Amino acid sequence: MPEILALLIAPDWVRSLTGERPPNVFWAEYIVWPLIQIVIVLFVVLTVVAYLVYFERKISAFIQARLGPMRVGPWGILQPAADGLKLLLKEDIIPIKADKLVFSIAPIISVVSTLVVLAVIPWGAAWATIANVNIGLLFVLAVSSVSVLGLVLAGWSSNSKYSLLGALRSSAQMVSYEVGMGLSIIGALIFARTLSLSGIVEAQRADGLPYFLFQPLGFLIYLISALGETNRAPFDLPEAESELVAGYHTEYSGFRWALFFMAEYTAMLVTSAVAVTVFLGGWYFPGLDWIKSNWGPNIYVLLSVAAFAGKIAVLIYAYMWFRWTWPRYRYDQLMELGWKWLIPAGLANVVLTGVWYVLALPEAQGGVFGFVKQTAGRYVPTGYGKIYFILTGFIITIPLSWALLATINRRSRDFNLHDQRQLQIKLRSERIKRNEPVAE
Amino acid sequence: MAAVTTTGQKRSIGQIIKRLLLLDLIEGLFLTFKYNVRALYEPRDGGNPNQAIYTEQYPLERPRVSERFRGAPRLNLDPENGSTLCIACDLCALACPVDCIEVGSIRREVRDGEKVNKKKVLTTFIFDTSRCMFCNLCSEACPTDCLELTQSFELAVYHRSGFRWDREMLEKGINYVRYTK
């Protein structure tokens, strides 16, 4: 069974631990090694999530000419531990009129649905990935969208107007942006021709370029919808503190509240990880193959993990940077951006990318230019093909989609409360002039 | 009635391009990024508004108060012999608009070389910092530069009686707990 053996990733010492010989490696491959990986990934990710809060506070402080946490440890480096302790020791309050069962289940749904996704993220090459599922991307999108259920249940069961309004907003927003997010990825899938996340990374490695160059519009839409999907500013309407106190988690305190917070930051990590995997080349960077052959497989895997982490860090910094720079959208603007711009732009991107790809196929396959060659069972763009895809992406797809949408949305773009009021005043004054009855 | 004009009609071609490329958003991003980077390398100088970080970590770093700031009162001593400069003339108490100074004195015979003078001597001095508004009128009235408002601003106490500063506190200053961590 050479194909199955090629998929096995557990290192030799795990196999010697369970005393199994290939091809009978069930325990080593499916129980022991995944458990080790799960423990490591959970530990690392939860620590990183705690420190994301710290970095968010630091970055916001630096942007606002403050210092941020400074008292716990040097430069406040132990602040996450102090915060965690505080949240654990806090009184666990459930409002009297709340639905107790749903109230306590909601944060768990939120956090579990984001943590489950961590299993299929390709953290690095070879043995650094827990599960290489062949529908990985679909799995990520499907499971991470369950977390909206947690928010809705939290808002509903709290029996508070702020929570309910926050939950309503978040469900509408997350469902809307989910669509744009799904559409933005399809363009990249046309190039990768697989849904497996590791497969997408391998495809970018084979094509030689990360897909954000072929898919600038898709990348842009993904980034924006990811902000909306994770309820981050400028789309943080579900918890707009100036309007809704704290949104869906108004009534939560202590550890349940911490679970929501954890879910939010883990979701941020997951969406950045998917963006890195699909658009930025995942754990691969040029020169990694040279490192593998010269420095050995272990350093190769560690460096690939480091590259993945570095790319995620850049995206997460951008998220925080956006949050502390841009003001919040108004709710109708948010919906307009989602439905009238991102989703049609995603559709246009899919269609246009499909057209460019078919045109680039060799003539035998019904194409025109022959910029895509079939090598080793995959379609790989040639040198000209790369330039062709980059140029079509940047020069044709983006301006064309923009012009199309700007024309369609021309009337609605300037919806403006002030203008609307002025219009009403004008109509009313005209009616008064004509001596028509005016509704009071 | 003025015609309803929408923002779309007022826009020039330059503004349209600016909107298309989201220049305003990007400008904001550059500004905040600049602040962030400056905060990382600039030496910190708490309380300086030109610096990237304005914060001063108060118990650790003493805030800089203005030169003409008027804070805690002090009764100055004669630097030569360490006796008080106050001649118990009561002018400060008279000058104070809110009557927060009480000067207690007795008439006593004081030997000055050969001569023996009858003189007013200071016994008690009570200064109520809870009522004082730090207007400095008392200090200006003082003929011997004895009473002075210093730059010290930490006047908080745990009990109301602590606001009544007696002569010893005024001469030696009060003991603050200095936090160093």
Ligand code: SF4
């Ligand atoms: S500063 Fe003004 S209010 Fe305070 S004791 Fe002196 S005169 Fe009175």
Ligand code: SF4
């Ligand atoms: S004015 Fe000066 S010298 Fe006179 S009583 Fe007051 S502090 Fe003493």
